[in-house]
Amino acid sequence: xxxxxxxxxxxxxxxxxxxxxxxxxxxxxxxxxxxxxxxxxxxxxxxxxxxxxxxxxxxxxxxxxxxxxxxxxxxxxxxxxxxxxxxxxxxxxxxxxxxxxxxxxxxxxxxxxxxxxxxxxxxxxxxxxxxxxxxxxxxxxxxxxxxxxxxxxxxxxxxxxxxxxxxxxxxxxxxxxxxxxxxxxxxxxxxxxxxxxxxxxxxxxxxxxxxxxxxxxxxxxxxxxxxxxxxxxxxxxxxxxxxxxxxxxxxxxxxxxxxxxxxxxxxxxxxxxxxxxxxxxxxxxxxxxxxxxxxxxxxxxxxxxxxxxxxxxxx
Amino acid sequence: xxxxxxxxxxxxxxxxxxxxxxxxxxxxxxxxxxxxxxxxxxxxxxxxxxxxxxxxxxxxxxxxxxxxxxxxxxxxxxxxxxxxxxxxxxxxxxxxxxxxxxxxxxxxxxxxxxxxxxxxxxxxxxxxxxxxxxxxxxxxxxxxxxxxxxxxxxxxxxxxxxxxxxxxxxxxxxxxxxxxxxxxxxxxxxxxxxxxxxxxxxxxxxxxxxxxxxxxxxxxxxxxxxxxxxxxxxxxxxxxxxxxxxxxxxxxxxxxxxxxxxxxxxxxxxxxxxxxxxxxxxxxxxxxxxxxxxxxxxxxxxxxxxxxxxxxxxxxxxxxxxxxxxxxxxxxxxxxxxxxxxxxxxxxxxxxxxxxxxxxxxxxxxxxxxxxxxxxxxxxxxxxxxxxxxxxxxxxxxxxxxxxxxxxxxxxxxxxxxxxxxxxxxxxxxxxxxxxxxxxxxxxxxxxxxxxxxxxxxxxxxxxxxxxxxxxxxxxxxxxxxxxxxxxxxxxxxxxxxxxxxxxxxxxxx
Numbered sequence: 132x133x134x135x136x137x138x139x140x141x142x143x144x145x146x147x148x149x150x151x152x153x154x155x156x157x158x159x160x161x162x163x164x165x166x167x168x169x170x171x172x173x174x175x176x177x178x179x180x181x182x183x184x185x186x187x188x189x190x191x192x193x194x195x196x197x198x199x200x201x202x203x204x205x206x207x208x209x210x211x212x213x214x215x216x217x218x219x220x221x222x223x224x225x226x227x228x229x230x231x232x233x234x235x236x237x238x239x240x241x242x243x244x245x246x247x248x249x250x251x252x253x254x255x256x257x258x259x260x261x262x263x264x265x266x267x268x269x270x271x272x273x274x275x276x277x278x279x280x281x282x283x284x285x286x287x288x289x290x291x292x293x294x295x296x297x298x299x300x301x302x303x304x305x306x307x308x309x310x311x312x313x314x315x316x317x318x319x320x321x322x323x324x325x326x327x328x329x330x331x332x333x334x335x336x337x338x339x340x341x342x343x344x345x346x347x348x349x350x351x352x353x354x355x356x357x358x359x360x361x362x363x364x365x366x367x368x369x370x371x372x373x374x375x376x377x378x379x380x381x382x383x384x385x386x387x388x389x390x391x392x393x394x395x396x397x398x399x400x401x402x403x404x405x406x407x408x409x410x411x412x413x414x415x416x417x418x419x420x421x422x423x424x425x426x427x428x429x430x431x432x433x434x435x436x437x438x439x440x441x442x443x444x445x446x
Numbered sequence: 447x448x449x450x451x452x453x454x455x456x457x458x459x460x461x462x463x464x465x466x467x468x469x470x471x472x473x474x475x476x477x478x479x480x481x482x483x484x485x486x487x488x489x490x491x492x493x494x495x496x497x498x499x500x501x502x503x504x505x506x507x508x509x510x511x512x513x514x515x516x517x518x519x520x521x522x523x524x525x526x527x528x529x530x531x532x533x534x535x536x537x538x539x540x541x542x543x544x545x546x547x548x549x550x551x552x553x554x555x556x557x558x559x560x561x562x563x564x565x566x567x568x569x570x571x572x573x574x575x576x577x578x579x580x581x582x583x584x585x586x587x588x589x590x591x592x593x594x595x596x597x598x599x600x601x602x603x604x605x606x607x608x609x610x611x612x613x614x615x616x617x618x619x620x621x622x623x624x625x626x627x628x629x630x631x632x633x634x635x636x637x638x639x640x641x642x643x644x645x646x647x648x649x650x651x652x653x654x655x656x657x658x659x660x661x662x663x664x665x666x667x668x669x670x671x672x673x674x675x676x677x678x679x680x681x682x683x684x685x686x687x688x689x690x691x692x693x694x695x696x697x698x699x700x701x702x703x704x705x706x707x708x709x710x711x712x713x714x715x716x717x718x719x720x721x722x723x724x725x726x727x728x729x730x731x732x733x734x735x736x737x738x739x740x741x742x743x744x745x746x747x748x749x750x751x752x753x754x755x756x757x758x759x760x761x762x763x764x765x766x767x768x769x770x771x772x773x774x775x776x777x778x779x780x781x782x783x784x785x786x787x788x789x790x791x792x793x794x795x796x797x798x799x800x801x802x803x804x805x806x807x808x809x810x811x812x813x814x815x816x817x818x819x820x821x822x823x824x825x826x827x828x829x830x831x832x833x834x835x836x837x838x839x840x841x842x843x844x845x846x847x848x849x850x851x852x853x854x855x856x857x858x859x860x861x862x863x864x865x866x867x868x869x870x871x872x873x874x875x876x877x878x879x880x881x882x883x884x885x886x887x888x889x890x891x892x893x894x895x896x897x898x899x900x901x902x903x904x905x906x907x908x909x910x911x912x913x914x915x916x917x918x919x920x921x922x923x924x925x926x927x928x929x930x931x932x933x934x935x936x937x938x939x940x941x942x943x944x945x946x947x948x949x950x951x952x953x954x955x956x
Contacts, residue, residue, distance in 0.1 A: 163843025167851055171507025174585045179851075182583065213499040213506065214652065215636050221652075280683075287691035295687035297677070298654065393677075393684045395654035402680065403653050407499065408843045 139432060143425050150421040151203075151414070155196050158410050164188055165212040165408045186212055188410070199414065208418075209411035211404075218415040221400065226419065228298060228396035232315055232385045237378060239320025240327050245370075247324070248331025252339060253354045255332075264332060270325025275384050279318035279391045286314060296393040315392045319384055323377055330373045331366070338362035368435065375431030379424040487952040489673040490933065492945070493685045493694045495701055497653050497678035502635035503622045504576075505583040509863065509943065512622040514656050514676045516944035519560075520641035522624030523551055523570065524616060526942035530774040532616060536565065536626055536642060546611035546896075553602045557665040559628040560646045565665075567604040571596040573627045574606065581632075582623075589618040611894045617866065621943050644669045644948045654678060658947070670935070670951035682814070689715070689928060696929040699940055701814055703761030709928045717928050719763060720938035723772050724863040724923035726764070726815060728823060732916060733879025735856045736806060741799035742832075743915035746857075747785035749792035749830045750823055756921045759818040764921040769908040770868040772922055774941055776897075777904035784912045792830040806856035808834040809849050811841035816859040819920060823859070850877050861923050865941065868904060871911055880916045 166182035167174065183189040187198070202209050208218035247263055254260030287295035299311040338344060339358060347357040358366075386398030393399075397416060404412040496510040503511040517525055523537035534540070537551040557565035576582065577590040592612045597605040608615060618624065631640030639647050642665065645658035656676045660669050677694055679685035682702045688694045690708065699722075700706070709715045730737035730746065737743050756764050767773070768781035796804065808824065810816045817838065824834045834857065839845040849855045862870075872889040874881035885907055892903035911917070925940035935949035 161843070163840075163845075163847040167846045168842050169506055170584060174507070175588075178583060178585065215500065215502075283687050283691075287693075288687055291691055294693045295691040296679075296684045297688070297693060390681055391684060393654075393679050393681065393688070395651055399653045399680065403497070403499075406840060406843060 139429055143429060146425055147418070147422060151200060151418060152196070154414050154417045154421075155192075155199070158408075158413055159192055161408070163408050165410060168407050169213055199411065203418070208415040211409055211412045213407055213409050213412075218412050221412065222397065222415055222419055225395065225397045225400045228300075228394060229382070229385050229389065229398065231301065231312065232319060232388065232394070232396065233378065233381045235312060235316040236319035236323060236381055236385070237374075239316055240323035240377070241374070243321065243324035244327035244331055248328035249335050249355075249358065251328065251332040252335035253358060255336060263328075267325040267328040267332075270322060271329065273322060273325075275318050275322045276387050276391050278322060279314065279388055282314045282318055283391075296391070298394045298396075315388050315394060318391075319381060319388055322384075323381060327370070327373060327377060330370055334366040334369045335362070338366045341365075371434050372431060375427050375434070378427050382420060382423060487932075488671055489675070490671055490696070490947075490950060490952070491675040491677050491694045492947075493677050493679055493688060493697045494699070494945075495679055495682065495685065497680075498656065499652070500636040501639045501647065501650060503584070503625075504581065504635060506636075507584045507586075510678075512943040513945050514658070515639055515641070515647075516622055516625060517643060517942070517946040518645045518658055518674075518944065518948065519639045519643045519647060520622075520625040520627070521557075521643045522619055522621075522626060523553075524619050524624065525944075525946075526620045528937050528939055528941070530939070530941050532620055546613075546894075547608045549606045549608075549616070550599075551604050551606070553604065554665065555602050557642045558663060559631060559640050559642055560661055560663075561628065561631055561640050562663075563628050563630060565626065565628075565642050566601045567598040568601075569626055569628060570604045571598050572629050573625065576627065576632070577623050586618075586621065586623050589615065589621075590623055613895070613897055613900045614866070614869075614893050621865070645674065648673070653680075669948045671947065674947045674950065676945075689930075695933060696927060696936065698925075698927055698936075698945060700926040700928060703763045703924075703926060706761065706926070706928070714931055715928055716931055717926065718938055720925035720927070720940060721765070721772060721774060722863065722923045722925045722940040723774075723865045723867075724861040724940075725767065725770055725772065725867075726819065726859065726861045726920045726923060727770070728819075728918035728920050729858050729860070729878055730917060731853060731856050731877075731879050733853065733874075733881070736801050736804050737856055739799045739801060740914060741795045742801055742804060743918075744785070745792040745795035745799065745830065746827065746832070747915045747918050748788045748795065749832070750826045750918060750920070751787040752782075752918075752920055753787070755819060755822040755826075758822050759815060760921065760924070763924040763926055765924070767922045768919055769912055770862070770871065770917075770919060771904070771908050774939070775866060775904075777901045777908070779905050779908065781908060781912045785915070785918075789830050796831055803831065803833070805833040805835065807854075808836045808857045809839055809845070809855040810836060810859050811845040812838050813841055813860075815861065815923070819859050823857075853877050853879060859920070863923070865943075868907060868911075871907065871916060878916060880911075880914075882910070882914070885910055 164183065165188065166179045166186060170178055170182060187195060199209060208222065210216065211218050211221065247267065251260045251263035251267070283295045286292045293310050293313050297311065299307045301308045335358060339354065339362065344357050344362055347361050348354065385396065386401065389396045389398035390402065401413065401416045404416065494513070496508070498510040498514060500506055501511060501515065503515065521535045523535060524532050525535040527533045536554055536557055538554050540549055540551045542549055551570070553565070553567060553570070559565060574590065574593060574596050577587050578593065592608050592610065592615050594607045594609045597607070599605055626642060628640055637650070644664045645660055647656060648659040649655070649657035655678060658674045660672050677688070679688065685697055686705050686708070689697055690712070706717060709717055728746070728750070730743050732738060752766055756762060756766065766782035768784050771778050808820065810820045820836055824836055827834050839848060849858045869889050870876045871878060871880055872886040888903045888907050892900040895903065925938065927936065927938070929936055932952050933950065934953065935951050937946055
């Protein structure tokens with residue numbers, strides 16, 4: 132267990148270092164610099180040069196990289212060029228918005244996908260089971276932003292049930308909050324549910340074919356009961372793995388959905404920062420995203436062991 | 447913070463659902479789209495496309511910050527009326543000396559800043575001198591260079607002495623450089639705006655919205671709306687949906703005229719068209735490349751069917767001007783027919799230019815009007831034998847870098863929205879690459895002479911630019927607004943840097 136942890140942690144750190152260099156280099160080769168953007172179309176070269184000096188973007192790349200990484204070591208993401216505010220707290224504030232979307236979408240995905248997948252498997256030889264599988268197949272083919280546009284058109288523009296976009300923090304009360312996030316969360320969650328239900332279905336089918344389920348059925352249990360009592364835990368292993376991968380995908384998907392619904396989360400912050408060449412902010416956000424994905428994988432790995440006792444011995 | 451942020455991802459994820467029911471007093475106050483009787487509505491929300499990055503227009507350029515803050519939160523001595531005239535704001539009146547160099551301002555005696563401080567002549571001196579100091583970073587500050595000194599005559603009287611006469615100076619005082627600050631109110635401009643205007647910033651959500659709340663202690667006529675929200679949309683579809691679903695009450699400066707159909711058929715909304723200062727310019731690099739050749743520049747002007755272009759690129763909205771002067775400037779003259787669409791003439795001029803099969807680097811920003819206009823330009827030019835190789839640059843960063851700063855282009859398209867920007871043609875280092883000492887001289891004389899001479903000289907400049915075919919002025923951006931019925935007092939034109947909401951109300955207005 133300890134060895135596994137050490138290796139995983141080593142991979143995590145190495146990945147972060149590689150990611151930091153990659154992000155830094157990509158931003159460095161993009162044309163345009165933050166001083167020009169900040170001073171606008173009529174700035175004179177001397178002012179731009181002065182601001183560059185103030186930002187430190189006139190230093191060699193290696194020096195810039197080292198001072199940025201040095202800041203990270205001390206827990207500082209630096210100061211945004213455009214807002215003059217510390218990057219860390221800005222990211223922390225925006226990530227809460229994005230996380231609400233991701234977490235609620237994941238809840239929707241699980242709540243919809245597990246019964247749907249199990250039902251599709253248990254009744255795989257009947258019409259309703261096949262229909263469920265068909266629906267999930269269809270759902271997988273639709274990009275979340277298309278679903279988002281359809282949902283907006285129906286529920287916001289035509290029916291006026293919910294707002295078409297924007298953001299109300301949860302502190303405004305559960306009613307306004309849920310109304311506000313309903314469409315983005317459904318756009319993200321339903322697509323993930325379609326995907327997830329395929330895995331639930333195939334995992335369930337695999338388990339149902341195993342000997343101990345056949346034994347349980349021979350004792351007179353219905354396929355559903357036999358699965359719930361004896362198969363659920365086994366079927367959960369591949370599903371949890373997929374769930375981890377989906378969480379990472381959801382984070383990225385949320386960035387697109389934030390744009391469609393004009394939600395001021397991490398995605399919106401990232402897109403604006405890229406177009407303004409607010410380098411430290413971009414680097415900070417990407418590092419947090421990369422970190423989040425890596426940590427999710429790390430946790431999935433551990434969850435895997437927790438669910439399947441057989442792995443504990445080998446680890 | 448690195449590890450902490452990562453941990454936060456997890457801990458927030460776990461705690462998120464538990465928190466779902468937590469409700470505190472920190473409400474968003476978003477009652478802007480309430481559907482109650484219009485007479486009771488005291489708030490309105492307007493949609494815009496460019497969001498401010500911070501609240502400090504003294505160090506960050508761009509139109510978004512003055513749009514929300516000027517006239518609403520900060521005020522100047524003078525401001526621009528809806529039809530483009532200079533009128534008093536914090537100055538009750540003013541007189542100009544016979545030599546046009548000394549301005550005597552009589553100030554409003556009862557004006558106060560939102561922090562309670564009284565507005566006096568000392569604040570005027572402080573504010574003007576601050577523009578000239580290193581505290582101000584944006585290039586517009588150069589318009590204040592002409593000021594020699596500011597004298598406090600009495601608490602309500604201030605004298606500004608210019609180094610040389612300048613017609614332009616008072617006009618520039620209507621822009622952000624004329625904003626009056628409290629010496630005690632400039633410590634954190636990026637986050638805290640303290641001005642003498644009818645509103646204060648009660649919420650600033652970066653990339654999302656700015657909420658203005660009316661001051662109860664405002665010195666002049668109190669605004670009718672208690673709160674006004676500026677809601678920002680990076681995506682125009684989202685903005686349109688928000689209007690249709692009641693999330694916002696109006697779209698100001700609509701960027702996508704092709705979507706107007708859905709609004710016109712909606713009985714709840716009204717569509718209006720005003721004018722702006724935004725000349726959409728097909729700029730040609732006069733300093734290097736094929737467009738150093740005047741015949742070729744003229745060929746481009748003849749080759750493009752601007753009427754068809756406006757139809758294709760802007761739904762027929764927008765007016766043809768043929769110069770860098772909008773109709774709201776005193777020296778406007780109609781030059782839109784200087785180069786009527788004539789492909790044969792264009793071909794003849796190309797032959798005359800001696801350039802065989804001209805091929806140009808056409809670098810445009812990724813802005814909707816530029817992309818759609820560029821397609822028309824490309825196909826019109828192809829018809830006369832000019833190949834335009836379009837490359838789309840991300841705006842602002844990449845476009846500013848390659849085209850504007852490095853002048854690495856032959857042709858580009860961008861809307862120049864700054865007021866009275868014809869003077870840029872007098873600057874040979876500007877990205878037009880136009881170097882004509884006669885124009886530079888005329889522009890200087892226009893500024894220093896009598897107002898009448900200013901008009902004559904500027905007309906002469908516009909005419910010269912047209913004759914030299916320095917650029918092709920495609921069209922003037924319209925100010926298209928879609929408003930919910932019942933809203934009144936919304937400025938129809940987009941002439942000034944500000945979107946002045948102090949006169950907006952629900953109902954018939956008064």
